[in-house]
Amino acid sequence: MTDYRETEAPAQPDVPSAGQGGTITAADAADAARLVSFGLQPKLLPARDAEYADLIRRHREDPPFARLADAVAAGLGLVVLEVSPRAGMAVAAAEDSVFAVRMGDYSRRAASDAADRFLHGLAHLAIAAMAFPRPEDLADDGYIGRITVNGIEAFVRQACRRLEETADANGENTDPATDAPGLEAAWRVYMRRSATGATKDARRLAGSTTGIIGKAVAFLVESGFLQRTGDEAGGTYRTTARYQLQVRDMAGSAAMAELLELGIVPVTDGSATLLPPDDAEALDLAADAGLPFHS
Amino acid sequence: MRPHNLSVVTVTIPHQHSSAARPAPGPAADEGLARRLKALACTAPLHDLDARKANLAGEYGVYAMAEVALAAIDLVTLNMDFDTGADHDQIIHRLLPRVAAQAPGRDTAEHERVARWVLENLINVGSVDRGFRAVYGTFGPDGAYVRRDYDFKLIEEVAGSGGSIYLRTTDEAVNVLVGALDTDVTSAQIAAEVKLEVLINRGRLADAQLAAEQARYRTVQYAEILRRTLEATRRNVRAVDWLRTVPDMIAEALDHVADRYRHENAILTNIRKARDEAEDPEHKRRAAELVDIVKDCIRRHTQLQSRLLEAGPLFRAEQDRQAFAAPPSRAGLDLYGQLVAPVLPLPVEHATRVTDAFFARGTGLRTPASVRVIDLVDGLLTPPVEREHLGAEMPEPDLVATPDDSRFTDEQLDTALALLDLPPDAPRRLSGLLAEARRTDPELPYLLALLAIHAASPPVGTAYRQGEQRLLFAVDDGTELDDPEFGGADLIVGMARLDHSARPAFEDRGSGGRAPGFGKGRGGGVPLPQPTTTRTEEQSQ
Numbered sequence: 001m002t003d004y005r006e007t008e009a010p011a012q013p014d015v016p017s018a019g020q021g022g023t024i025t026a027a028d029a030a031d032a033a034r035l036v037s038f039g040l041q042p043k044l045l046p047a048r049d050a051e052y053a054d055l056i057r058r059h060r061e062d063p064p065f066a067r068l069a070d071a072v073a074a075g076l077g078l079v080v081l082e083v084s085p086r087a088g089m090a091v092a093a094a095e096d097s098v099f100a101v102r103m104g105d106y107s108r109r110a111a112s113d114a115a116d117r118f119l120h121g122l123a124h125l126a127i128a129a130m131a132f133p134r135p136e137d138l139a140d141d142g143y144i145g146r147i148t149v150n151g152i153e154a155f156v157r158q159a160c161r162r163l164e165e166t167a168d169a170n171g172e173n174t175d176p177a178t179d180a181p182g183l184e185a186a187w188r189v190y191m192r193r194s195a196t197g198a199t200k201d202a203r204r205l206a207g208s209t210t211g212i213i214g215k216a217v218a219f220l221v222e223s224g225f226l227q228r229t230g231d232e233a234g235g236t237y238r239t240t241a242r243y244q245l246q247v248r249d250m251a252g253s254a255a256m257a258e259l260l261e262l263g264i265v266p267v268t269d270g271s272a273t274l275l276p277p278d279d280a281e282a283l284d285l286a287a288d289a290g291l292p293f294h295s
Numbered sequence: 296m297r298p299h300n301l302s303v304v305t306v307t308i309p310h311q312h313s314s315a316a317r318p319a320p321g322p323a324a325d326e327g328l329a330r331r332l333k334a335l336a337c338t339a340p341l342h343d344l345d346a347r348k349a350n351l352a353g354e355y356g357v358y359a360m361a362e363v364a365l366a367a368i369d370l371v372t373l374n375m376d377f378d379t380g381a382d383h384d385q386i387i388h389r390l391l392p393r394v395a396a397q398a399p400g401r402d403t404a405e406h407e408r409v410a411r412w413v414l415e416n417l418i419n420v421g422s423v424d425r426g427f428r429a430v431y432g433t434f435g436p437d438g439a440y441v442r443r444d445y446d447f448k449l450i451e452e453v454a455g456s457g458g459s460i461y462l463r464t465t466d467e468a469v470n471v472l473v474g475a476l477d478t479d480v481t482s483a484q485i486a487a488e489v490k491l492e493v494l495i496n497r498g499r500l501a502d503a504q505l506a507a508e509q510a511r512y513r514t515v516q517y518a519e520i521l522r523r524t525l526e527a528t529r530r531n532v533r534a535v536d537w538l539r540t541v542p543d544m545i546a547e548a549l550d551h552v553a554d555r556y557r558h559e560n561a562i563l564t565n566i567r568k569a570r571d572e573a574e575d576p577e578h579k580r581r582a583a584e585l586v587d588i589v590k591d592c593i594r595r596h597t598q599l600q601s602r603l604l605e606a607g608p609l610f611r612a613e614q615d616r617q618a619f620a621a622p623p624s625r626a627g628l629d630l631y632g633q634l635v636a637p638v639l640p641l642p643v644e645h646a647t648r649v650t651d652a653f654f655a656r657g658t659g660l661r662t663p664a665s666v667r668v669i670d671l672v673d674g675l676l677t678p679p680v681e682r683e684h685l686g687a688e689m690p691e692p693d694l695v696a697t698p699d700d701s702r703f704t705d706e707q708l709d710t711a712l713a714l715l716d717l718p719p720d721a722p723r724r725l726s727g728l729l730a731e732a733r734r735t736d737p738e739l740p741y742l743l744a745l746l747a748i749h750a751a752s753p754p755v756g757t758a759y760r761q762g763e764q765r766l767l768f769a770v771d772d773g774t775e776l777d778d779p780e781f782g783g784a785d786l787i788v789g790m791a792r793l794d795h796s797a798r799p800a801f802e803d804r805g806s807g808g809r810a811p812g813f814g815k816g817r818g819g820g821v822p823l824p825q826p827t828t829t830r831t832e833e834q835s836q
Contacts, residue, residue: 040660040662042659042660078660091660092656092659092660093659093660095655095656097660098663099660099661099662099663100655100660101654101655101658101659101660101661103651103654103655105661106654106658114643114644114647115643117647117651118643118646118647118650120650120654121647121649121650121651121653121654122638122646122650124650124653124654124657124658125630125634125635125638125649125650125653125654125657126635128630128653128657129630129631129634129635132630133630133631134629135628135629138628138630150454153454156635159635159636159639160639163639163640173329173433173443175431175443175444175445175446176443176444177441177442177443178430178442178443178444179442181643182642182643182644183642183643183644184642184643185639185640185641185642185643186638186639186640186641186642186643186646187639187640188643189643190639191446192424192426192446193423193424194424194425194426194448194451194452195451195452195453195454196452196453196454196460197418197420197425197452197460198383198420198452198460205425207423208425208452210454219658219659220658220659222659223658223659223660223661224659225659233454234454242659246656246657246659247630247657248628250656250657251652251653251656251657252628252630252634252653252657253628254652254653254655254656255634255649255650255652255653255656255657256628256633256634257652258648258649258651258652259633259634259637259638259649261648262641262645262648262649264637264641
């Protein structure tokens with residue numbers, strides 16, 4: 001996945017090449033490791049740090065050095081998504097890496113409570129879906145997504161409400177059997193949870209869906225995936241190049257694979273599914289999110 | 296007074312409902328039974344309040360909790376706003392008169408505690424979901440008896456702009472409260488207003504108020520539907536049909552606003568007449584309340600209209616950004632269509648596998664913290680650095696007195712303002728004022744002329760916002776100014792009284808910038824229950 005497109009350009013004379021004489025020196029290894037360590041600081045951008053920018057350039061212009069840096073990353077349990085001036089050395093944690101985030105560390109309640117575990121995961125999925133509403137947005141490197149916490153909440157809640165209405169119209173009884181909570185429909189778990197709530201200290205109610213999404217967004221800011229731009233609508237954020245890479249190349253495909261394993265094959269021609277309804281009267285949109293719901 | 300325990304909040308599980316379910320003759324009857332059980336369950340939290348008030352620390356038997364709860368649901372429903380919902384404290388505040396009426400002897404703090412207790416219980420603050428759960432039983436197709444959970448909420452909390460939290464009534468609560476609401480919004484509104492007109496013509500104001508309140512509720516509903524549509528374009532132009540649906544919808548909505556505005560102004564005139572002619576003080580009060588309600592409707596329509604007008608430019612800007620961009624070279628993953636939409640209907644066990652996969656790879660990485668013991672020891676043993684509380688010493692500022700180069704002195708300004716402090720019913724010509732000013736001080740006419748010109752375009756909106764009682768204005772009626780020092784128009788200078796009671800009908804919520812005019816000095820006004828005159832309302836019709 002490393003971007004080698006410009007590696008054909010001849011190395012500049014002042015850049016020491018790790019490949020000269022076929023030997024790799026300890027200094028080269030240290031530089032490669034340094035580059036990876038820059039990559040592990042996701043909020044750091046090459047534009048802000050001259051040494052980082054130099055190493056990025058060397059990675060792009062010196063193939064043996066690039067191989068060395070990639071090997072260091074792989075040895076640490078990291079997947080290199082892209083090395084470029086805009087994203088820096090974008091690395092993602094492999095599944096069993098020490099750098100991987102585990103649900104239990106992320107939220108203690110999620111480790112013990114199935115509903116919370118699902119809601120936390122869904123929050124991250126919904127943030128990505130809102131940040132890149134059209135397939136083109138995810139594919140377009142120049143696209144910057146903008147999201148609000150309340151918008152995501154409203155978006156998911158509306159999608160769930162549609163499912164509830166459909167189920168009602170079909171006369172299904174979606175109330176789960178008391179002794180089999182795992183068979184409850186996923187949307188119902190979301191609908192049941194309150195959107196927000198007043199607390200004594202005026203903070204977000206952590207267990208509410210807004211609280212769960214707010215936590216996910218704050219976490220993604222720490223990961224260098226989102227940048228806070230304002231406080232309106234529960235907090236507004238814009239995406240970074242790294243987030244797009246991570247969703248496109250790692251998370252999206254992994255979730256798709258899991259879905260296919262469950263025997264669900266979403267059929268699509270690659271065009272957006274969020275389209276106006278055929279029935280012109282049924283213009284049904286989520287508050288704050290500004291997206292309709294059609295599946 | 297000892298604070299009583301407000302945390303006695305439990306999830307309501309009325310087991311008696313499920314035990315009441317008897318084997319039903321067929322699936323259809325069983326379904327009907329389940330539906331009725333659910334409807335019954337929605338009222339349970341209200342009964343529960345009266346049942347549990349005995350457990351509260353204190354003597355609360357006098358309060359009719361179910362009544363307070365229904366009033367709270369009413370208040371929240373009527374206060375559900377265009378943007379947000381009803382405010383917590385506002386609802387408590389409005390509940391107080393009713394609570395106080397139930398136990399006039401008790402103190403206000405207790406009344407407020409009761410109101411708060413009821414509201415918190417309607418939200419069910421103690422539970423994780425902040426909702427209620429009832430268990431009921433049904434017979435499956437195979438004849439097996441299954442107990443099922445029915446989850447519902449009565450009042451839910453939603454986030455407003457600026458991070459504050461507002462209350463909204465849920466569909467369940469509205470259905471319990473108002474009954475069958477599943478009607479066409481537009482026609483229901485028209486019906487409500489026609490009914491109102493008829494009622495007013497027959498002088499039946501009590502019923503008219505009820506109808507007006509219903510009309511307002513319809514207005515809120517209608518506004519809510521329109522608002523969501525307008526916000527769609529911001530994110531994805533193609534998500535809404537801008538060729539037909541939205542322009543049609545906006546045109547329809549504008550027509551609707553214009554129509555309603557005309558209609559409600561007509562009603563307003565009628566009710567005002569009824570209010571002014573009414574002899575019975577009770578009728579008068581009711582009519583005055585009705586005026587407030589209809590004015591509130593007009594305010595909501597005005598607000599709606601301003602949003603509708605913003606829609607066109609917003610679409611064009613977004614069109615530029617989204618639709619005219621070069622198409623991307625590769626196809627991307629449709630996150631909503633291929634992931635979110637298929638996951639939501641799955642059983643939660645399966646859906647969790649997908650969300651877990653996304654979570655594991657979509658959250659980024661965290662570098663584990665590792666500390667050497669020796670650093671830890673050093674770090675823990677280092678005494679904290681004393682922080683300077685006051686910071687560096689400020690250098691003594693070197694102040695130079697600036698020469699007073701004002702054209703006029705403070706005394707001159709006071710004299711000029713005293714001259715312009717005219718009674719509201721006696722405006723004066725500028726020429727007369729200038730002549731009078733010249734007699735006291737030859738410089739004063741210049742200041743007076745400046746003040747008069749400034750008053751020619753008075754900042755009415757600002758004055759309203761700052762709560763001014765009166766405002767200086769100057770009008771040119773075409774008369775030429777005959778003065779040795781000044782030329783131009785001989786302005787009529789007067790003092791207008793600002794009527795704050797009339798303001799809400801024209802207020803653009805939050806900014807309150809536009810006021811339609813100010814009084815012409817016609818004295819009297821209409822003797823009404825409201826404390827001040829209502830000239831501003833009348834002028835605007």
